[in-house]
Amino acid sequence: MITMGTEGKTTYERISDIINPVPGSVFYMACECQMNGEFDNALRLYQKIVEKEPNNTKALQGIADVFSCMGNHEEALLWYGKALDYDPYNAEIWYNKGLTLCKTGYNDEGYSCIRKGISLAMSTSLSRRRI
Structure with missing residues (x-):
């Protein structure tokens, strides 16, 4: 406490x-x-x-994640957007944004973000194996 x-x-x-x-x-x-x-x-x-x-994407994502946990999805989506402005290739941010969109009923857009996050994660994973 x-x-x-x-x-x-x-x-x-x-x-x-x-x-x-x-x-x-x-x-x-x-x-x-x-x-x-x-x-x-x-x-x-x-x-x-x-x-x-101001460009610390981990902290920006943290703010978004907290708002999402609190049920303030609109505010969470604003902060995910700010984080993606600085790091548009961050798989986790895309994925979490997608989950939040699904919670608000925007399933098509949410699934699109989730797929993008998975795709980015997979491409990063594959490129690391090639090194």
Whole structure:
């Protein structure tokens, strides 16, 4: 459980301020919050990364994933779009966007995104084997 400090900040926020947030460690904390269902804290930490690195696709995807888990699919789709603007060949983002579209009833578009994600993952996998 995350506790509030004397300055009104959570433990995770104080830690990230102290270490002059190294995006990797803040990302780890955000993922941990997300897995524990602490979605507000996860969003805050992912957004902290995006403030420092606006093109950090892992953090952008993290924000989208959290919104999707919270049932805020419209907001999730906006963030998946932002992530894909920076990394249009990211298979996982395409796949997750597709799942979210299916949750909102846009099955054709969702399946198209899922297929694109699988295709990208397979082409990356095949090209690695050829090396």
